Amino acid sequence: xxxxxxxxxxxxxxxxxxxxxxxxxxxxxxxxxxxxxxxxxxxxxxxxxxxxxxxxxxxxxxxxxxxxxxxxxxxxxxxxxxxxxxxxxxxxxxxxxxxxxxxxxxxxxxxxxxxxxxxxxxxxxxxxxxxxxxxxxxxxxxxxxxxxxxxxxxxxxxxxxxxxxxxxxxxxxxxxxxxxxxxxxxxxxxxxxxxxxxxxxxxxxxxxx
Amino acid sequence: xxxxxxxxxxxxxxxxxxxxxxxxxxxxxxxxxxxxxxxxxxxxxxxxxxxxxxxxxxxxxxxxxxxxxxxxxxxxxxxxxxxxxxxxxxxxxxxxxxxxxxxxxxxxxxxxxxxxxxxxxxxxxxxxxxxxxxxxxxxxxxxxxxxxxxxxxxxxxxxxxxxxxxxxxxxxxxxxxxxxxxxxxxxxxxxxxxxxxxxxxxxxxxxxxxxxxxxxxxxxxxxxxxxxxxxxxxxxxxxxxxxxxxxxxxxxxxxxxxxxxxxxxxxxxxxxxxxxxxxxxxxxxxxxxxxxxxxxxxxxxxxxxxxxxxxxxxxxxxxxxxxxxxxxxxxxxxxxxxxxxxxxxxxxxxxxxxxxxxxxxxxxxxxxxxxxxxxxxxxxxxxxxxxxxxxxxxxxxxxxxxxxxxxxxxxxxxxxxxxxxxxxxxxxxxxxxxxxxxxxxxxxxxxxxxxxxxxxxxxxxxxxxxxxxxxxxxxxxxxxxxxxxxxxxxxxxxxxxxxxxxxxxxxxxxxxxxxxxxxxxxxxxxxxxxxxxxxxxxxxxxxxxxxxxxxxxxxxxxxxxxxxxxxxxxxxxxxxxxxxxxxxxxxxxxxxxxxxxxxxxxxxxxxxxxxxxxxxxxxxxxxxxxx
Amino acid sequence: xxxxxxxxxxxxxxxxxxxxxxxxxxxxxxxxxxxxxxxxxxxxxxxxxxxxxxxxxxxxxxxxxxxxxxxxxxxxxxxxxxxxxxxxxxxxxxxxxxxxxxx
Numbered sequence: 001x002x003x004x005x006x007x008x009x010x011x012x013x014x015x016x017x018x019x020x021x022x023x024x025x026x027x028x029x030x031x032x033x034x035x036x037x038x039x040x041x042x043x044x045x046x047x048x049x050x051x052x053x054x055x056x057x058x059x060x061x062x063x064x065x066x067x068x069x070x071x072x073x074x075x076x077x078x079x080x081x082x083x084x085x086x087x088x089x090x091x092x093x094x095x096x097x098x099x100x101x102x103x104x105x106x107x108x109x110x111x112x113x114x115x116x117x118x119x120x121x122x123x124x125x126x127x128x129x130x131x132x133x134x135x136x137x138x139x140x141x142x143x144x145x146x147x148x149x150x151x152x153x154x155x156x157x158x159x160x161x162x163x164x165x166x167x168x169x170x171x172x173x174x175x176x177x178x179x180x181x182x183x184x185x186x187x188x189x190x191x192x193x194x195x196x197x198x199x200x201x202x203x204x205x206x207x208x209x
Numbered sequence: 210x211x212x213x214x215x216x217x218x219x220x221x222x223x224x225x226x227x228x229x230x231x232x233x234x235x236x237x238x239x240x241x242x243x244x245x246x247x248x249x250x251x252x253x254x255x256x257x258x259x260x261x262x263x264x265x266x267x268x269x270x271x272x273x274x275x276x277x278x279x280x281x282x283x284x285x286x287x288x289x290x291x292x293x294x295x296x297x298x299x300x301x302x303x304x305x306x307x308x309x310x311x312x313x314x315x316x317x318x319x320x321x322x323x324x325x326x327x328x329x330x331x332x333x334x335x336x337x338x339x340x341x342x343x344x345x346x347x348x349x350x351x352x353x354x355x356x357x358x359x360x361x362x363x364x365x366x367x368x369x370x371x372x373x374x375x376x377x378x379x380x381x382x383x384x385x386x387x388x389x390x391x392x393x394x395x396x397x398x399x400x401x402x403x404x405x406x407x408x409x410x411x412x413x414x415x416x417x418x419x420x421x422x423x424x425x426x427x428x429x430x431x432x433x434x435x436x437x438x439x440x441x442x443x444x445x446x447x448x449x450x451x452x453x454x455x456x457x458x459x460x461x462x463x464x465x466x467x468x469x470x471x472x473x474x475x476x477x478x479x480x481x482x483x484x485x486x487x488x489x490x491x492x493x494x495x496x497x498x499x500x501x502x503x504x505x506x507x508x509x510x511x512x513x514x515x516x517x518x519x520x521x522x523x524x525x526x527x528x529x530x531x532x533x534x535x536x537x538x539x540x541x542x543x544x545x546x547x548x549x550x551x552x553x554x555x556x557x558x559x560x561x562x563x564x565x566x567x568x569x570x571x572x573x574x575x576x577x578x579x580x581x582x583x584x585x586x587x588x589x590x591x592x593x594x595x596x597x598x599x600x601x602x603x604x605x606x607x608x609x610x611x612x613x614x615x616x617x618x619x620x621x622x623x624x625x626x627x628x629x630x631x632x633x634x635x636x637x638x639x640x641x642x643x644x645x646x647x648x649x650x651x652x653x654x655x656x657x658x659x660x661x662x663x664x665x666x667x668x669x670x671x672x673x674x675x676x677x678x679x680x681x682x683x684x685x686x687x688x689x690x691x692x693x694x695x696x697x698x699x700x701x702x703x704x705x706x707x708x709x710x711x712x713x714x715x716x717x718x719x720x721x722x723x724x725x726x727x728x729x730x731x732x733x734x735x736x737x738x739x740x741x742x743x744x745x746x747x748x749x750x751x752x753x754x755x756x757x758x759x760x761x762x763x764x765x766x767x768x769x770x771x772x773x774x775x776x777x778x779x780x781x782x783x784x785x786x787x788x789x790x791x792x793x794x795x796x797x798x799x800x801x802x803x804x805x806x807x808x809x810x811x812x813x814x815x816x817x818x819x820x821x822x823x824x825x826x827x828x829x830x831x832x833x834x835x836x
Numbered sequence: 837x838x839x840x841x842x843x844x845x846x847x848x849x850x851x852x853x854x855x856x857x858x859x860x861x862x863x864x865x866x867x868x869x870x871x872x873x874x875x876x877x878x879x880x881x882x883x884x885x886x887x888x889x890x891x892x893x894x895x896x897x898x899x900x901x902x903x904x905x906x907x908x909x910x911x912x913x914x915x916x917x918x919x920x921x922x923x924x925x926x927x928x929x930x931x932x933x934x935x936x937x938x939x
Binding site for chain 1: 323324388391392393395396397399400401426427428429430431433434435437438441445446447448449454455456457460463464467811814815817
C-alpha cells in the first residue's frame with residue numbers, strides 16, 4: 001500500500017526526510033501547514049483590529065510615549081536567533097544526530113524563554129506607566145495582538161520541551177520526527193508573526209503612524 | 210539512504226491482538242472510527258434540527274395573528290436567536306461533518322481519515338459547544354441578541370444576563386472542533402486517496418467537501434478572534450466594541466460576517482456535492498461538465514471571501530465599498546449558474562429514476578434557483594436599502610438554506626442511508642416526506658417575500674392588524690406545520706428501515722463511485738484491498754467493462770487500525786468545565802478544566818497509540834473473495 | 837562520544853545537510869541585517885511616509901526567507917503547503933485592507 005501510494009504521488013512527494021517517511025508523518029506535516037494557513041487569517045484579524053483601534057488612546061499613553069526601541073530590539077534578536085537554532089535542530093534531525101538535535105532544541109527553548117521574560121518586563125513596565133489591559137481601545141488591541149503572540153510563544157516553549165523529553169527517551173523515530181518537524185514549523189511561524197508585530201506595532205508605533 | 214532511515218523507521222512491534230469488544234455505548238464514546246463519528250455527528254445535527262424547528266414553530270404560532278401574546282417579546286427574541294444559532298452551528302455544521310465523515314473516506318478509497326484521534330476531538334468539542342449554548346435556557350436566560358450578536362446589543366449594557374456568555378463560549382468551543390475537522394479533511398483528501406485517484410478523478414462530493422473545509426479553515430479564525438474579543442468585552446472589561454469607550458461595534462460586524470458569509474458556502478457547497486452525486490446516479494449518466502463543476506466550486510470558494518460587506522450595505526461605508534462588494538456578490542451567480550445548468554444537462558437525455566434522493570434533488574433545483582435570484586436582487590446595494598431587515602431577506606436565506614442545504618442534505622441522507630445502516634428506507638414514505646417538505650417549505654417561505662415587500666420587518670415579535678400582513682403570516686404558519694409533519698415522516702421512515710427495511714446490499718442504487726463497491730454497512734477497515742482507480746466514476750467504469758467491481762491495487766494483508774480512546778471525550782469535558790466556570794468567574798474551575806484538557810493532550814502526546822491489526826482471516830469479505 | 841560520531845557519519849543519507857547549514861546561516865544574517873536596517877531607519881527620524889513602505893517591504897522579505905528557507909517551502913513537493921499559506925496570507929490581507937479602509 002505504501003509503495004503504491006509512493007508511485008502515484010511521486011510527483012508531489014516531499015523531499016526525502018524522516019518526517020515524511022510515513023503516511024502518518026506526511027499527514028502531520030501537510031495538516032500542520034494547512035493549520036498555519038488558518039493562523040494567517042487569525043493573526044490578520046488581530047492586526048486588522050489593532051490597526052483600526054490603535055488611534056483610540058483616550059486618556060492613556062500613546063504608542064510613541066510608551067515603546068522602548070532597544071528592549072524590542074533585544075526581544076527581536078532572541079526570537080530571530082531561536083528561529084535559526086530551530087532550523088539547525090531540524091538539520092541535526094535529518095542527519096540522525098539526536099544529541100545535536102536536543103542541544104539545538106534546548107537553545108531554542110531558552111531563547112524563547114528569554115523572549116518571554118523581556119515581554120513580561122515590558123508589560124509590567126507599561127502597567128506601571130498606567131497602560132493596563134482596559135485603559136483604552138488602543139491598549140486592549142495592543143495586548144490582544146501582542147499577548148496572543150506571546151501565548152503562542154509560551155505554548156511553543158512547552159510543546160518543544162515535552163518533545164525533548166520524548167526524544168531523550170525514544171530517540172529520533174519515524175513517529176517522533178514529524179512531531180519535531182511541525183513544532184519547528186510552528187516556531188518559525190511564530191517568528192514570522194513577530195516580524196510583522198515589531199514592524200507594524202512597534203516601529204510604526206514609535207513613528208506615530 | 211542506507212542506514213539511518215532504516216534505523217529510525219524501526220517501529221516498535223505492533224500488537225496484533227484485536228481489542229476486546231466493548232459495550233456499544235462505551236464503544237461509541239471512545240471511538241475513533243470515522244463512520245461511527247459520522248453517525249454521531251448526524252445524530253447531533255438532526256437533534257438540533259428538531260430543536261431549532263420547534264423554536265421556529267413557536268415563533269410561527271406567535272406570528273399567526275396580529276397583536277398576539279402567545280410568547281413574551283423577550284422570549285421571542287431568545288427564540289429567533291437560538292433558532293438561528295442552532296440551525297447554522299449545531300444542525301447544518303454537524304450534518305455536513307457527519308456526511309463528510311461517513312462518505313468522503315469511502316469515496317476516495319481510504320481506510321480512515323488522516324487524524325482519527327483529532328476527528329473524535331472535533332466531534333466532542335462540537336457536542337459540548339452545542340450543549341453549552343443550549344443549556345443557557347436552564348441557567349436563567351438564553352441569548353437574545355440574534356445569531357449575529359451585534360454589538361452593542363450583545364454587550365453587558367443591553368444583555369446583562371449570562372445568556373450571551375454561554376453563546377460566546379459555546380460557539381468558541383464548537384468552532385475549535387470545526388477548525389480541526391476542516392484540517393483533518395483537507396489532509397485526508399489531499400494525502401490519502403486510493404492509487405490512481407488524481408484530483409480530477411475525485412467525486413464531486415469529495416471536491417465540495419475539500420473546498421468547504423478550506424473555507425472553514427480561513428473563515429473560522431476571524432470568528433475565533435471576534436468571539437475572544439467579545440468575551441474580553443463582556444467578562445474582562447475591555448472596550449473593543451463599545452463605542453461609548455472609544456471602541457467600534459462595526460469591527461465585530463466585520464469579523465462576524467467575514468466568517469458569516471463563507472459559512473453559507475461552507476454549508477451549501479457539500480449540499481451541491483450531494484446533489485451532483487444523486488443527479489448523476491439517478492440519471493445513469495456521467496456528471497455533465499465535471500471539470501467546470503470543480504472549477505465553479507473552487508471559484509465560489511474564493512469569491513466567497515470577497516462578499517461579506519453585502520451583509521453591511523446599510524452601515525454606510527459609502528459607494529466605493531458597496532459597489533465593490535455588490536459586484537463581487539453578483540459574480541458568485543456565474544459559477545453557481547454553471548452548476549445549475551450542469552445538473553440540468555446531466556439529466557438531459559438520461560434515464561431518470563424518481564427515487565426519493567432524486568426527488569429531493571429535483572425539488573432542490575427550482576427552489577435554490579429562486580433563492581439565488583432573490584440573492585442577486587439583494588446584492589444590488591441601492592435596492593438592498595429597501596429590502597434590508599425585512600421578511601424579504603428572511604425568505605431569501607431560507608430559500609438558500611432550506612431549499613439549498615436542507616434539500617441537499619435530505620437527498621444525501623436518503624442516498625447514503627443504505628450504505629451506512631445496510632437497510633433500505635421505504636420509497637412511498639420517502640416520497641410522502643418529500644412532498645410534505647416541498648409544499649410545506651414553499652407555503653412557509655414564499656409568502657414571506659410578499660410580507661417583506663409589504664413592509665414587515667424581521668425579528669419583530671408581532672405586527673398590527675389591518676395593514677395587510679395577516680394572510681401572509683397565516684400561510685407561513687400553516688406551511689411550517691406541514692414541514693413539521695415531513696420531519697415526523699422522516700423519523701417514521703428511519704424507524705421503518707431499522708425494523709422492516711430490506712437489506713441494501715453493496716450497491717442498491719446502481720451507482721458509480723467507490724463507496725458502493727464495499728458492503729453495507731461498511732466494515733471497520735472500509736476496504737479489505739484498496740481499489741485501483743483508472744478514471745472518474747470507477748465503479749461505473751468497471752460495470753461498463755462487464756466486471757463486478759473495481760480491481761484491487763494491493764494484495765490482502767493485515768490492516769492497521771487505530772485504538773479507541775476516551776481522551777477526546779475527556780478533553781471536551783475539561784473544556785466544558787472551563788467554559789462554564791469562566792462564565793461565572795470561577796478561577797479554580799477554569800484552571801481545573803484547562804488542566805484536564807492539557808493533561809489529556811500531554812498524555813496523548815507522550816503515549817503513542819500503536820493500534821492493532823486486522824488480519825486477513827478476520828476479514829469476512831476478504832475470505833469470501835478469496836474463495 | 838563514539839556514539840555521536842556514528843550518528844553523524846550517517847549524514848550521507850541527507851546530502852544537503854552541510855550546505856544547507858551554510859544557507860540557513862546566510863539567511864539568518866540577512867534577516868538580522870534587515871531588522872537592524874529597519875530599526876535604524878526608524879531611529880534616524882526620517883519622515884514616516886518614506887520609512888513605512890520600506891520597513892514593510894523589509895518585513896515581507898524576512899518572512900519570505902523564513903518560509904522558503906527555514907520552513908523548507910522551497911523544497912520539492914510543497915505545492916499544497918504553498919497554496920494554503922499564500923491563500924491564508926491573501927485572505928488575511930483582504931481582511932486587513934477592507935477593515936482599515938471601512939472600519
